Amino acid sequence: MDSTSSFAQSASxxxxxxxxxxxxxxxxxxxxxxxxxxxxxxRRTSKLLAEQDDDFFEDWTAFQESWxxxxxxxxxxxxxxxxxxxxxxxxADPSSVSVxxxxxxxxYQSLDYNQLNGDIARHFSAVRPEIIxxxxxxxxxxxxCETFGQLTPFFAWHIEVHQFRIYAEPGQASxxxxxxxxxxxxxxxxxxxxxxxxxxxxxxxxxxxQKRKLTAFTLTDPMDVAIVNDERVMHGVTPIIQIDxxxxxxxxxxxxxxxxx
Numbered sequence: 274m275d276s277t278s279s280f281a282q283s284a285s286x287x288x289x290x291x292x293x294x295x296x297x298x299x300x301x302x303x304x305x306x307x308x309x310x311x312x313x314x315x316r317r318t319s320k321l322l323a324e325q326d327d328d329f330f331e332d333w334t335a336f337q338e339s340w341x342x343x344x345x346x347x348x349x350x351x352x353x354x355x356x357x358x359x360x361x362x363x364x365a366d367p368s369s370v371s372v373x374x375x376x377x378x379x380x381y382q383s384l385d386y387n388q389l390n391g392d393i394a395r396h397f398s399a400v401r402p403e404i405i406x407x408x409x410x411x412x413x414x415x416x417x418c419e420t421f422g423q424l425t426p427f428f429a430w431h432i433e434v435h436q437f438r439i440y441a442e443p444g445q446a447s448x449x450x451x452x453x454x455x456x457x458x459x460x461x462x463x464x465x466x467x468x469x470x471x472x473x474x475x476x477x478x479x480x481x482x483q484k485r486k487l488t489a490f491t492l493t494d495p496m497d498v499a500i501v502n503d504e505r506v507m508h509g510v511t512p513i514i515q516i517d518x519x520x521x522x523x524x525x526x527x528x529x530x531x532x533x534x
Contacts, residue, residue, distance in 0.1 A: 294423050295324055298416075301500075302423045309505040310479045310487070315496035318465065322412040322496075325419075329412040336409040337467055337495065340525040343438050344398040355440045355447040361400035363414070363432040364534070368422045370415050372432060374405060400434055413465065413527065420500070421461045421531045428533040433459075435529075439513060441472050441522040446512030449524060454480055454509035459532040462508070464499045466492035471522035472513040480507040492526075503530070 294302075297320065304311045313321070322329050343357035363372040379394035404410055414432075421430070441447045469475070469492070477499050478489040484507060492499065501508050515522035 294419060297321055297324060298419050298423060301420055305420070305424060305500060305502060309502040310508075311498075311500045312477075312488075312490045313498040313500070315466075315494040318496040318498045321416055322409070325412040325415040326408050329408045332408040332410075333495075336404065336407050337525070339401060339404045339407075340436060340438050340467055342401065343436055346395075346397070355442065356451075357438040357440070358397055359400045359436045360397035361405065361434045363434065365418055365422075365430040365432060367429055368426045370418045370422070372414055372418065372430075400436060404436075410527075413463070413529065417461075417463050417529050417531060420463075425460065425533065431532045431534050433530045433532075434527070436467075437526045437528060439524045439526075441513045441515040441524075443515055443518040446474075446514050448512040449475060449510040449526065450508075454478070454484055454507050456503050456507050457530055459503045459530040461531040462501050462503050463527075463529040463531075464492070464501075465527045466495055466497045467525035467527055468495055469493060469524050471516050471520045472524055473516055474511050475513040475524050476511045478509050478511070480509070481505075482507065 301311065301313075301321070319330070343359050345354060346356040346358050362375050362378050364375055365372045377399045379396045414434075417432075418430075437449065439447050439449045464477070474491075476489050476491045479487045479499075479501065481487060482505070487506065490499075499508070513522070513524050
């Protein structure tokens with residue numbers, strides 16, 4: 274049995290309901306409920322992840338390095354060759370703190386949500402089995418389950434995981450969100466910076482449904498996080514620009530989306 278199958282079996286066992294949510298998770302949920310978004314600095318994210326697994330950081334370097342093994346996104350209608358990614362799909366029961374992987378499937382968004390690459394089933398390479406078992410990844414998934422399960426406790430979840438790398442090349446800006454200010458067409462979006470090398474810009478902005486800017490910030494340190502209520506706000510990221518033309522330049526992000534089933 275391969276590790277992915279093993280994970281699916283072990284993760285599918287019923288897990289406890291969210292009866293003992295920590296004060297940190299409770300505070301996080303209150304902010305999201307009030308503002309529909311939150312920006313977490315790395316030190317706070319690290320504390321939240323450690324609540325899920327004290328030893329998650331032992332696997333952090335391997336987690337970061339897995340972004341070196343992404344495949345080019347061949348669906349860019351703007352002709353860009355700057356985006357690399359992997360993708361996986363999971364499910365979770367209501368108020369569960371564990372997930373189970375489902376058979377690999379394409380990623381789909383309508384043109385209503387992605388005017389650049391929508392209305393096509395996009396088949397991306399799967400997240401590698403060892404990453405699905407990685408403790409930093411599992412802690413991130415559990416953090417999402419606890420947070421979104423506390424906010425919306427009575428729904429099962431369709432969960433999609435995306436590993437993104439955006440390369441910046443000499444003389445051009447590369448956009449982490451080439452579709453512009455947008456919604457993803459889900460309920461909640463968790464975005465965590467994994468690495469940022471030799472680039473400037475990449476400012477994350479949050480907007481109301483009329484595209485009026487509410488706030489903006491830049492994810493600069495690994496484990497900086499943005500979380501949005503995708504039903505109520507929109508988001509975008511400005512293009513990144515290479516600093517030193519002689520050195521590789523990129524921005525790595527983990528995106529996890531939760532959508533009610």
